[in-house]
Amino acid sequence: MTASSSRGVRSLIRAGRAGRLARRVLALLIGAAFVFPFYWTVVISLGRPGEFSDFPPVLLPHWDWSNWSRAWHAAPWVRLFGNTVLIASGTVLLCLATSLLAGFAFGVLRFPGRKFLTMLVLAVLMMPGTVLIIPDYVLASDLHLLNTYWIQIIPWGASVFGIFLVRQFFLAIPQEILDAAALDGASRLRVLWSIGIPMVRPALVIIAVNVFLGSWNSFLWPVIMTSSSMDSSSTVQPVEVGLSTFASAEGTDFPGLAAAVTFTTLPVMAFFLVLQRQFIRGALSAAGGVRG
Numbered sequence: 001m002t003a004s005s006s007r008g009v010r011s012l013i014r015a016g017r018a019g020r021l022a023r024r025v026l027a028l029l030i031g032a033a034f035v036f037p038f039y040w041t042v043v044i045s046l047g048r049p050g051e052f053s054d055f056p057p058v059l060l061p062h063w064d065w066s067n068w069s070r071a072w073h074a075a076p077w078v079r080l081f082g083n084t085v086l087i088a089s090g091t092v093l094l095c096l097a098t099s100l101l102a103g104f105a106f107g108v109l110r111f112p113g114r115k116f117l118t119m120l121v122l123a124v125l126m127m128p129g130t131v132l133i134i135p136d137y138v139l140a141s142d143l144h145l146l147n148t149y150w151i152q153i154i155p156w157g158a159s160v161f162g163i164f165l166v167r168q169f170f171l172a173i174p175q176e177i178l179d180a181a182a183l184d185g186a187s188r189l190r191v192l193w194s195i196g197i198p199m200v201r202p203a204l205v206i207i208a209v210n211v212f213l214g215s216w217n218s219f220l221w222p223v224i225m226t227s228s229s230m231d232s233s234s235t236v237q238p239v240e241v242g243l244s245t246f247a248s249a250e251g252t253d254f255p256g257l258a259a260a261v262t263f264t265t266l267p268v269m270a271f272f273l274v275l276q277r278q279f280i281r282g283a284l285s286a287a288g289g290v291r292g
Contacts, residue, residue: 042258043058043060043061044254045071045258046061047061047255067256070256071263072263075260077264080237081239084238087215088215088216092212092215094153094154094158095157096211098158098159098162102163102166102167103163103164103169103203104188106170107169108173108188121160133220146226147226147236151225151226152238156211156215159207161210177195178191212271216267217268
């Protein structure tokens with residue numbers, strides 16, 4: 001090997017190392033930008049009263065747990081957590097069922113008007129949800145669904161994104177597999193159960209995680225559709241509505257609110273950390289399914 005080629009190889013190695021270092025630094029900066037708001041919330045929750053408005057801001061917590069104690073006794077959090085888990089789980093199960101069945105119908109079955117109905121379903125994404133709140137409230141009142149779990153589950157039991165994603169996965173399934181199953185005498189439900197569900201499992205993981213997080217973080221809909229007292233043992237409100245306890249006519253208890261936000265966010269973070277590998281794997285598979 002000549003001296004010039006040896007220098008060229010060394011320069012390429014140095015350039016590769018510099019590129020990897022730059023990517024790692026960039027990833028670290030992006031990660032810090034995403035983590036800092038939550039860290040700042042934790043600092044406020046463990047700070048002294050009025051300290052959150054100081055300038056320059058205090059970046060290290062003082063480990064004052066009185067805010068957490070006050071926040072925990074401000075609302076029936078055990079009941080609210082139970083309500084949220086029930087609502088989110090019910091919404092996920094219903095949404096998975098509707099996405100799977102509708103996606104199978106639009107992606108596999110052949111019937112007149114299939115493309116038109118698909119476009120009609122996708123057009124729902126163009127409708128802002130806020131413009132429907134008043135008619136939805138009137139309809140829920142007429143059906144006697146206000147202040148119930150059902151009004152927080154049923155309206156969100158179908159996802160246009162979920163239907164579209166499952167449909168794209170089904171469109172990627174080779175037609176020969178479906179024809180072979182039909183020749184073997186498999187019914188449509190049998191095809192869906194034995195062939196469809198295993199092949200669209202990555203899409204179902206994506207839908208489940210998105211719907212669960214969306215249901216857990218929902219505030220506007222439950223605060224409008226549920227008006228039961230926070231002190232009542234029969235409340236059906238989720239944790240996000242419980243956070244409104246810290247806002248009153250006298251002002252907002254920011255340290256208490258920060259403490260409540262912290263311990264209501266930790267279960268969601270734990271949920272994501274446990275399922276992050278399946279989520280990433282499903283996202284990569286979903287990207288390939290949509291491209292197909």
